[in-house]
Each structure stands twice: as structure tokens, then as C-alpha cells.
Amino acid sequence: MTTREDAVIINSLVRQALTSMQEVMGDNGLNAVLKTCGLDRFVGNFPPNDLEPSIKASQYAQLNQAIEDFYGRGGKGILRRVGRASFQYGVREQAALLGVAGVALKVMPQKERIKFILNGMANALKKSNPDVDAHLDESGGILAYIESTCAICNGRHSEKPICHLYVGSISEAVQWATGKEYQVIETHCIAKGDEYCRFEIGDARE
Numbered sequence: 001m002t003t004r005e006d007a008v009i010i011n012s013l014v015r016q017a018l019t020s021m022q023e024v025m026g027d028n029g030l031n032a033v034l035k036t037c038g039l040d041r042f043v044g045n046f047p048p049n050d051l052e053p054s055i056k057a058s059q060y061a062q063l064n065q066a067i068e069d070f071y072g073r074g075g076k077g078i079l080r081r082v083g084r085a086s087f088q089y090g091v092r093e094q095a096a097l098l099g100v101a102g103v104a105l106k107v108m109p110q111k112e113r114i115k116f117i118l119n120g121m122a123n124a125l126k127k128s129n130p131d132v133d134a135h136l137d138e139s140g141g142i143l144a145y146i147e148s149t150c151a152i153c154n155g156r157h158s159e160k161p162i163c164h165l166y167v168g169s170i171s172e173a174v175q176w177a178t179g180k181e182y183q184v185i186e187t188h189c190i191a192k193g194d195e196y197c198r199f200e201i202g203d204a205r206e
């Protein structure tokens, strides 16, 4: 069992995050941010697509913080877009890991499609790192995605939920699976003292 302080992120996930950040922020934006959070070594030099440990989860959290600091008010929106791009990267580059290769979603009801893709995300994370604790919850008839090992807020403190990149990935996943835009709200966040980060899937927007 790894403690939260010791948690690490593997190369392939850092590569996925950096590629998505580059797509949304451009080379100049990404490089500027990498320099402000001590990750200069990734400038023009992304890690390989393998399962070796890359950086501490707390460094990944600082990278998220650096994007918020760099873009100010726009930071939350940028991080959500990065999250959306990151899910699309997963579909493109890691369809087998995500469990979406050759799946006929159209025959499933909407809620089953949402559960299918969110379980796929949780399982893909667990396969790449056995210490990850992520699962779906349906208590009270509300569907939510929960992770108690969230890296985005590792070591950070905030009065409000801050895992915007995660909100973006879940939003994009649900949209990919259903063809509709659903509201996704982070109701709990480890950064504000909760035991886990919890993302509630709300209603579909018409």
C-alpha cells in the first residue's frame, strides 16, 4: 500500500496529460507552465509510452496548480478542455485499455452507456496503477464517480473542489458514450478535506 505522499504516476499517463495540454495550450503555453513548476525536463521531451514511474502525484498536482496560476480566471476552463482532450487521447491511443474497442454502445440504454464508459475509465486507471482506488457509486439513485487516490489534488488545499481536469475527462466520456452533454459536478474533493473526490453525473442538457 502506497501512502498518498509516495504516490507516483507512470510515463504513459504523463505523456497523455502533456499531449493533451499541448493540444489545448500550444507549445508556448505548455512550456511556460512546465518551467514555473519545475518540470522543465519535459519541454520538447515527453516521457515514453510505457508503465515506468515518471513523476510523483504531488508534482502532477503542482502542474495542475501551475496551469490555474498561469491562466488566472481562464484556468478552470483550460483544465476542463485538457481533460476532454485527454479522454479523446485515451479513445484514440488506448482503446483496448479503456475497453471501448469494438463495443456496440447503441444497443444499451443511456444510463448503462454512462456506467460502461466510467467503469472503463476506472478500470484503465487501476490496470495502470494497482494503488488506484476508483469506482462508481449509485447511492440515493444518483450516479457518481469516486476516486480516493486522485492525483490532481494531491498535497493541495482549497475551500472549493479543484479537480477541473477530471471534470473535463468525465464530461467528455459521458458525451462520447451518449452523444449528449451531461452536467458533471465535483461535489467532494480531497483538497478541501473530504476522503475522496466525487463527481456527480447530473441531467442531460437539451
Ligand SMILES: [Zn+2]
Residues within 6 Å of the ligand: 150, 151, 152, 153, 154, 162, 163, 189, 190, 191, 197
Ligand atoms: Zn481530486
